[in-house]
Amino acid sequence: MTRPYNYSAGPAVLPEPVLARAAAEMLDWHGSGMSVMEMSHRGREFGEIFAHAHDSFRRLMGVPDNYKVLFMQGGGIGENAIVPLNLIGRTGKADFVVTGSWSAKSLKEARRYGDAQLAAPQAPERAGEPRYVSIPPQTAWAVRRDAAYLHLCGNETIDGVEFFDWPQPAALGAPDVPLVVDVSSHILSRPLSFEGVGLMFGGAQKNIGPAGLTIVIVREDLLGHALPVCPSAFDYATVAANGSMYNTPPTYAIYIAGLVFDWIDAQGGVQALEKQNAAKAALLYACLDGSGFYRNAVEPQCRSRMNVPFFLADESLNEVFLAGAKEAGLLQLKGHKSVGGMRASLYNAMPIEGVQALVGYLQAFERRYG
Ligand SMILES: Cc1ncc(COP(=O)(O)O)c(C=O)c1O
Structure with a gap:
């Protein structure tokens, strides 16, 4: 499965x-x-x-x-x-x-x-x-x-x-x-x-x-x-x-x-996870920063590696974005109700492949609606 x-x-x-x-x-x-x-x-x-x-x-x-x-x-x-x-x-x-x-x-x-x-x-x-x-x-x-x-x-x-x-x-x-x-x-x-x-x-x-x-x-x-x-x-x-x-x-x-x-322990301990987490977050932030279609407003030196909130330039597309994500096998991307937008949490158990899949979806969505 x-x-x-x-x-x-x-x-x-x-x-x-x-x-x-x-x-x-x-x-x-x-x-x-x-x-x-x-x-x-x-x-x-x-x-x-x-x-x-x-x-x-x-x-x-x-x-x-x-x-x-x-x-x-x-x-x-x-x-x-x-x-x-x-x-x-x-x-x-x-x-x-x-x-x-x-x-x-x-x-x-x-x-x-x-x-x-x-x-x-x-x-x-x-x-x-x-x-x-x-x-x-x-x-x-x-x-x-x-x-x-x-x-x-x-x-x-x-x-x-x-x-x-x-x-x-x-x-x-x-x-x-x-x-x-x-x-x-x-x-x-x-x-x-x-x-x-x-x-x-x-x-x-x-x-x-x-x-x-x-x-x-x-x-x-x-x-x-x-x-x-x-x-x-x-x-x-x-x-x-x-x-x-x-x-x-x-x-x-x-x-x-x-x-x-x-x-x-099997991953190599917390030091090994830190490397993976830094790489995962860098990939997603680079995608968001490289686009005029998405936006993360947090100052770079304190951007969370675990939770990445972001917004679509056209917020009327939020529901379409979430429905398409679900169809693509990317779940629970909706932002917290108090801030709106989207949020991707990249905890330890999220593999780099999950971030690559998200970046792929973000880029495809921008090509279609941007
Ligand atoms: C940083 C932080 N503190 C506190 C809480 C509250 O946790 P709980 O709902 O388990 O009481 C959360 C929940 O998401 C959290 O992220």
């Missing part, structure tokens, strides 16, 4: 060998007589699955020893509340850099739990134009020295704005302020530095596996400051003390994540 190419922003394409292996192991995992979905999370079999996923993840990410890796539920939007519930109590304040829709949402949610404010100018709304197309220059940032943390979204999935280096709190005049980074949509797409980072979080449903699993990597000295109202199931210290088994973790999603980590 030939599967179409799937450019969904998430839940997103998974490596085919992972799906095939999960299918083969569905009814009977390794002679246990059980599906992974039917196992106790405290049993020996799932213990093995969990340890494999957890240890593989730490190794692939190069997580330093003084950080805990937590497998939780709640998703990225859940973390928008869970992070301040756990961290803001240290000083009552948190600062945010807004470079797109997800960091804007994080700021709004954090305001429910303390004094959360912008540390850099937020792009104004522009009628008929994409709002977020750049990262404000660090010379314009003002981070409070007593902020409990500085939040940023490493890759804005909707707007296509990516940080390629984390800003360093010391260079911003706030050396004791740890970074909190939402890495939901570029985790494992390339090596991510832990320099200056207190916490990273990400939902699994882009580069890791099914929705339902949320991974949190937190520096140990930040544990133990949860606000009294923080639900115990979301208190990082409690989750860490119980090895992510305080409540039932999303067991099947963790199992699939472990299979995806095996697949990443």
Whole structure:
């Protein structure tokens, strides 16, 4: 069976060998007589699955020893509340850099739990134009020295704005302020530095596996400051003390994540994926930039390698474009409803052939309608 190419922003394409292996192991995992979905999370079999996923993840990410890796539920939007519930109590304040829709949402949610404010100018709304197309220059940032943390979204999935280096709190005049980074949509797409980072979080449903699993990597000295109202199931210290088994973790999603980590190893690890991802993104951006018919508005130095939003010069052709794409076996190219246009997500599991097929379609469509 030939599967179409799937450019969904998430839940997103998974490596085919992972799906095939999960299918083969569905009814009977390794002679246990059980599906992974039917196992106790405290049993020996799932213990093995969990340890494999957890240890593989730490190794692939190069997580330093003084950080805990937590497998939780709640998703990225859940973390928008869970992070301040756990961290803001240290000083009552948190600062945010807004470079797109997800960091804007994080700021709004954090305001429910303390004094959360912008540390850099937020792009104004522009009628008929994409709002977020750049990262404000660090010379314009003002981070409070007593902020409990500085939040940023490493890759804005909707707007296509990516940080390629984390800003360093010391260079911003706030050396004791740890970074909190939402890495939901570029985790494992390339090596991510832990320099200056207190916490990273990400939902699994882009580069890791099914929705339902949320991974949190937190520096140990930040544990133990949860606000009294923080639900115990979301208190990082409690989750860490119980090895992510305080409540039932999303067991099947963790199992699939472990299979995806095996697949990443087979690709040559995160460094190899970075090369592939850079080549894939370069191909698509070159096609968009080389045409007067399509347009991506994001400044080149912060263009996302994972999510490429673009617009047709004549937006009345959008539906024709999407219908033709579907017919050509290119699925889920519609842009997020808040920005419109198109969006191609090029996660790890999207092969270069999928980008070549998309470029071929873009060029053919332009020849016909341009
Ligand atoms: C960067 C980022 N953060 C947060 C979220 C929210 O994730 P969820 O819907 O799993 O809560 C998303 C979802 O697409 C995202 O891309």
